[in-house]
Amino acid sequence: MDRHDLDTAEIKIRGDILDAHAATWSRIAGPGTWFDGPTRIAIAAETRNAPACALCADRKAALSPYLVAGMHGSLGVLPEILVETIHRIVSDPARLQRQWYEALLADGMTDTEYVEIVGVVCSTVSMDTFARAMDRNVAELPSPVPGAPSRYRPPGIKPGQAWVPWIAPEDVTEAEADLYHHGPSNIRKALTSVPDEQRGFFVLAHAQYLSGPQIRDVGVNYRAITRPQIELTAGRISALNQCVY
Numbered sequence: 001m002d003r004h005d006l007d008t009a010e011i012k013i014r015g016d017i018l019d020a021h022a023a024t025w026s027r028i029a030g031p032g033t034w035f036d037g038p039t040r041i042a043i044a045a046e047t048r049n050a051p052a053c054a055l056c057a058d059r060k061a062a063l064s065p066y067l068v069a070g071m072h073g074s075l076g077v078l079p080e081i082l083v084e085t086i087h088r089i090v091s092d093p094a095r096l097q098r099q100w101y102e103a104l105l106a107d108g109m110t111d112t113e114y115v116e117i118v119g120v121v122c123s124t125v126s127m128d129t130f131a132r133a134m135d136r137n138v139a140e141l142p143s144p145v146p147g148a149p150s151r152y153r154p155p156g157i158k159p160g161q162a163w164v165p166w167i168a169p170e171d172v173t174e175a176e177a178d179l180y181h182h183g184p185s186n187i188r189k190a191l192t193s194v195p196d197e198q199r200g201f202f203v204l205a206h207a208q209y210l211s212g213p214q215i216r217d218v219g220v221n222y223r224a225i226t227r228p229q230i231e232l233t234a235g236r237i238s239a240l241n242q243c244v245y
Contacts, residue, residue: 006136013220020207021130021139024123027200029142032120033152034113034194037144043117044079044124044141046086049075056091065092066100080108084115089121094242101163105232111164112153112193119197123204150196159194167192182212209234 006013006021010053028044031037050056053073059065065088074083077156085104088096104114128138156171169184180188182202191198210230214222221227 006131006134006139011134014189014207017130017207019067020204021127024127024200024204025139025142027196029122030145031149032116032194033150033196034110035115036149037146039078040120041141041144042075043086043120046075046078046083047090047121047124048128049073050087050090053087053091056087060092065095073170081109082117084116085109085228086121086196089118090125096239098163103109115164116192116197119191119194119201121222123201126208128203150213152195154193154195160189161186162190164190182206183216185212188212212243 006018024198028040029037030040032040034041055068055070055072058070059068062068067098072083072087074080074087078086081104088100101114105111106131106180123166131138154167154176156167156173156176157165158168158171160166166189167179169180176192179192179195179198182188188198188202191201208224214220218227223230225233
């Protein structure tokens with residue numbers, strides 16, 4: 001996929017950000033680990049559709065989202081279990097509960113399918129939010145790339161501190177040795193059960209935020225604003241989104 005129209009924005013955008021967006025859209029369009037290209041593009045499309053869902057709005061306004069039943073206003077492409085997963089992650093992530101995740105598994109979703117959905121949703125939201133911040137239209141979704149998902153489940157996966165299993169740094173095999181090149185933080189562990197999703201997400205994160213070594217190098221300003229300004233902005237956004245990480 002090309003660089004879209006972000007490179008025509010009034011504010012000059014760094015080339016590595018444009019390249020990371022192009023690479024991420026190409027990754028989403030291709031066959032993943034558990035979903036093929038058409039399904040991954042449908043997940044991205046449903047991610048964009050979720051904010052218009054009346055059921056999600058009613059649940060967001062309720063004391064508990066679990067008190068409100070109904071059908072999502074979906075695009076009608078994906079199974080309801082995928083729609084529920086996408087819409088809840090997009091519309092009300094701060095109130096997701098382990099019992100909700102475990103109910104998805106009981107209904108037939110696998111833990112690694114859930115992780116892949118999280119990766120596609122978060123990448124889509126991140127790029128769309130960036131585009132809107134630059135006062136640009138969101139990118140047109142690319143055409144899906146044919147091919148079958150790899151269905152690769154790494155041998156080092158085991159339960160950890162998260163709902164989903166992950167690969168702890170001491171359990172990485174040679175094939176996953178690169179997953180922790182930038183450090184073993186929990187946020188890096190979270191997507192490791194689907195290694196390609198973790199790798200791809202952090203291509204985007206390194207460009208839009210900072211790489212692992214840059215994060216630890218607090219004495220150097222790698223961006224146009226200072227490190228304290230970056231962290232103040234990140235903290236404020238996290239508070240608005242009720243992110244407790």
